[in-house]
Amino acid sequence: MKSFTxxxxxxxxxxxxxxxxxxxxxxxxxxxxxxxxxxxxxxxxAADGAVLDSAGKPVRLAKLxxxxxxxxxxxxxxxxxxxxxxxxxxxLLQLHRxxxxxxxLAKQLRLVSMSFDPANDTPARMAAYAGLAAAHPxxxxxxxxxxxxxxxxxxxxxxxxxxxxxxxxxxxxTGPLNHTLRVFLVDARGNIRNIYSSGTLxxxxxxxxxxxxxxxxxxxxxxx
Numbered sequence: 001m002k003s004f005t006x007x008x009x010x011x012x013x014x015x016x017x018x019x020x021x022x023x024x025x026x027x028x029x030x031x032x033x034x035x036x037x038x039x040x041x042x043x044x045x046a047a048d049g050a051v052l053d054s055a056g057k058p059v060r061l062a063k064l065x066x067x068x069x070x071x072x073x074x075x076x077x078x079x080x081x082x083x084x085x086x087x088x089x090x091x092l093l094q095l096h097r098x099x100x101x102x103x104x105l106a107k108q109l110r111l112v113s114m115s116f117d118p119a120n121d122t123p124a125r126m127a128a129y130a131g132l133a134a135a136h137p138x139x140x141x142x143x144x145x146x147x148x149x150x151x152x153x154x155x156x157x158x159x160x161x162x163x164x165x166x167x168x169x170x171x172x173x174t175g176p177l178n179h180t181l182r183v184f185l186v187d188a189r190g191n192i193r194n195i196y197s198s199g200t201l202x203x204x205x206x207x208x209x210x211x212x213x214x215x216x217x218x219x220x221x222x223x224x
Contacts, residue, residue, distance in 0.1 A: 032204035035211035040193040046070075046186045047159030050152045051114065051145040054127035061114075061156065062190065064143055068110040069213045070186040071095060071206060074162045074179070076117035077125055081174040083198045084181050089113060091183070092142070093132055094203050095210075100136035108188075108214050109140035116157060116164045117177065118147045160184065187213050 048062040064070065073092055079085035092111045099106040113129065115121035126144040133142040147153040157164060163180045170176040183201055185194040194209050196202075 032202070033208050035208045036215040038212065040185070040209060040212060042187075043192040043195065046072075046184065046190050046192050047156060049147075049156035049159070051147055051156075052123050054123050054130045054144045056123040059145065061145075064110065064112050064145070065186045066190040067188055068140075069108055069188055069210055070110045070112055071183065071210065072112040072114060072186060073183045074116050074157075074160070075113050076115050076175065076177055076179075077121050077129060078117065079175040079177070079179075084174075084179065087198065087201060088181060088183050089129075089132070091201055091203050091206060095206065096133055096136055096139040096142055098207060100139035103138070105210070105214070106138060106140045109210060111140055111142040113142070113144045114156075115144075115146040116153060116162060116179065118149055118153055121146045185209050185213070187216075 046062070046065040048060055051059050051061050051064075053059050065072065071092060073085075073088040075085040075088060077085075092113060095109070096111060099109050113126075115126060123146060126146050130142070130144045133139060147156070156162075160182065162182050163178075165178050167176055167178050181196075181198040181201065183196040183206075184192055185196070185206065187193050193213060196206065
C-alpha cells in the first residue's frame, strides 16, 4: 500500500499540465483524435450489481453508470504494478483535475473506482482513497466502491470480463492478485462505448472519447 500511496502523491503534486498540452510519448506515439471526428459504437450495456460506497452504504452499480458519462476502473488498493491499478487511478486523477478546470466537463462526467478485493478493500479503505478527489471539489464526482463479499463481486467481474486470480506468491511486491487492466467508458444511457487496456489507456484518448460522447449527448439527464 505504501508504494501505491507514493504513486498517488507523485501524481497529485507533480502533474501540472493538462491533457490538451500533453505531447506524444513512447507508449502513445500518435496524435490524439479530434473529439467528434469519429464515432464510438455501443459495445454492450454496462452490467448492474450490488456495491457499497465509501461510507458503507449499499448502492446499485447501475446508478453509477447512468445519467452521466462514466469512466470506471476496476482496481485493488494493494496493487503496486506500475502499469496496472496505479496507472488507471492516475489517469482518473488527471481526468478529475481536467474536470475541475472545465465546468461543462465536470457537469457531464463521473469517475468510478471499483475494488475487486473486498476482503481488504473495505469501505473505510476506499474512503481513504476518496481523499484523492478532495483537492478539486469542483471536479466531476468520483465514487470509490467495493462489495460486501465475493458473492456480490463475482457476477460483476464476469459481466465486465474482468479477470482476477491470486498469485502463487501472496507476498509478491507488486501485489497478491493477477488481473487484467480494464477501464470502461460508459455513456449516459448506460452503454459501454470503449474499453481501455494498459496499452490504450492514454489520458488524451480517454478525454477525446469523453468529449465525443458529450457532443453526441450534450445535455443528458444526470445523477451523481
